Structures are given as structure tokens and as C-alpha cells.
Amino acid sequence: MRRTGLLDLNEAVQNPGKRLQFEVNTALASEEDLDLVEAVSGTLEAVSTGNALLIKGQFKAKIVLECARCTEPLTVDLPFTMEDEFEVEGIPSSYASDSYAQVVCDELYQLFDKNALHQDTYIRQGLIVSLPLQPICSFGxxxxxxxxxxxxxxxxxxxxxxxxxxxxxxxxxxxxxx
Ligand SMILES: [Zn+2]
Structure with missing residues (x-):
């Protein structure tokens, strides 16, 4: 099944040291629990060490939250960064022509489809852990x-x-x- 929002990182996985960079812009459309004012945008980088795929991201979001004191809607600019490491098994094809390396993913939410990252699922996790615990309007x-x-x-x-x-x-x- 072909899904949208898949970032193909196979080239990085098969070529350790090779850095892939993506410009990301996603409305996280299927996420009804997050009230985004505009799409989440930023860059995502992937590089493999051979044993691990390192993913780094820098994003910004604009989101509507509820003031923890007066419950009025509050628009918050929320820059966030992500840095994660995923285990890779197998020999990269750049080392041996008949081999193939693949990301091991045992996350609760399936983040990978072979060596392609479900960008929305991934970015959503980063956004959620970056949300302020007690957003408060300018009146404090x-x-x-x-x-x-x-x-x-x-x-x-x-x-x-x-x-x-x-x-x-x-x-x-x-x-x-x-
Ligand atoms: Zn308030």
C-alpha cells in the first residue's frame, strides 16, 4: 500500500555516511487532537553509521492551546527539535552488492515501512513532547x-x-x- 508522507531513507541506510536532507511541510491532517494554525515546517536529516540510522529534525509549529488559567484559546509558536537513533540490521548494499540493510523498528507506533519513515507519525511525536505543560496567556x-x-x-x-x-x-x- 502506498502511503503519503513516507520519506524514503533507503539511500542513507545503504550508504553509511551519506547524509540525506528533506524539507518538510505537513499539516498533520489526520490529527484531530492537535489544533494547528499552520503546517509544521522544517528540515529533517538522516545519516547512517552502518549500525544505526540517526535522524535529526528542526521544526516549527503554530498551534492553538488552552490557557491553563482562564481556558481561553492561546496561539503558541512552538519551535522544536528532534534527535533519534534507530538500529539498523544487515549489511548495507554499498558494502556488498547482494546485501541489504534495514531499519529495526519495534516502536509501539510503526514509524518505518522498510526504510521509509512515516514523517507525520514521527513529527507528531516530537510535537507532542514539546507542548508546554501549562500554557498561559500573556496575563500570567x-x-x-x-x-x-x-x-x-x-x-x-x-x-x-x-x-x-x-x-x-x-x-x-x-x-x-x-
Ligand atoms: Zn489566561
Whole structure:
């Protein structure tokens, strides 16, 4: 089956030391859980040592996340880099004409189809681990957030009011007794 978004790295795998470079531009179209504002773009490089295929990438993404405080949508520029190493088995064909080297891939998600990389699957992994854990809009954790006001959230009171903390401690203590 022919799939789109396959980067053929066979030339690198069969010729250790040979560096392949690709310009990548992908909307990661099938990924509904990521709200991309524009396509992920960047470069991807592959080179084999003979025993291992090294892949390096430099990408940038623009993505919509939710502010961790006021839950308003937040557009974030997200540059990210990737660097991975995949085991190669077999003798490269540049060493012996009747031989063939192949990437070993036991990842949970099948990243390779023979020596071709599923670029979207790969780049998506890099993007996901690069996402900020608590994206926050420009108003930060302190100060009044206009977005939060619009949503009729109580923003005048600091989050850690002493009486609320005591109540919370009391509630936890009660739960602990059960
Ligand atoms: Zn916010």
C-alpha cells in the first residue's frame, strides 16, 4: 500500500555516511487532537553509521492551546527539535552488492515501512513532547486576566485565600478519615 508522507531513507541506510536532507511541510491532517494554525515546517536529516540510522529534525509549529488559567484559546509558536537513533540490521548494499540493510523498528507506533519513515507519525511525536505543560496567556498567573473576566470567573480574589485553604485542608482531613 502506498502511503503519503513516507520519506524514503533507503539511500542513507545503504550508504553509511551519506547524509540525506528533506524539507518538510505537513499539516498533520489526520490529527484531530492537535489544533494547528499552520503546517509544521522544517528540515529533517538522516545519516547512517552502518549500525544505526540517526535522524535529526528542526521544526516549527503554530498551534492553538488552552490557557491553563482562564481556558481561553492561546496561539503558541512552538519551535522544536528532534534527535533519534534507530538500529539498523544487515549489511548495507554499498558494502556488498547482494546485501541489504534495514531499519529495526519495534516502536509501539510503526514509524518505518522498510526504510521509509512515516514523517507525520514521527513529527507528531516530537510535537507532542514539546507542548508546554501549562500554557498561559500573556496575563500570567498574577494580575487580572481580561479573558477570565469575560468568562465571568472570579479573578479579583487571589487563588490562595487563607480561609479557602483552611476549608480545603479541613475537607481533605475529613476525606482522610473515611
Ligand atoms: Zn489566561
Amino acid at each position: 498567573w498574577d494580575g487580572a486576566c481580561p479573558n477570565a473576566k469575560q468568562a465571568n470567573l472570579e479573578v479579583e480574589e487571589p487563588h490562595g485565600r487563607p480561609e479557602m485553604l483552611k476549608l480545603e485542608q479541613f475537607r481533605r482531613a475529613e476525606e482522610g478519615k473515611e
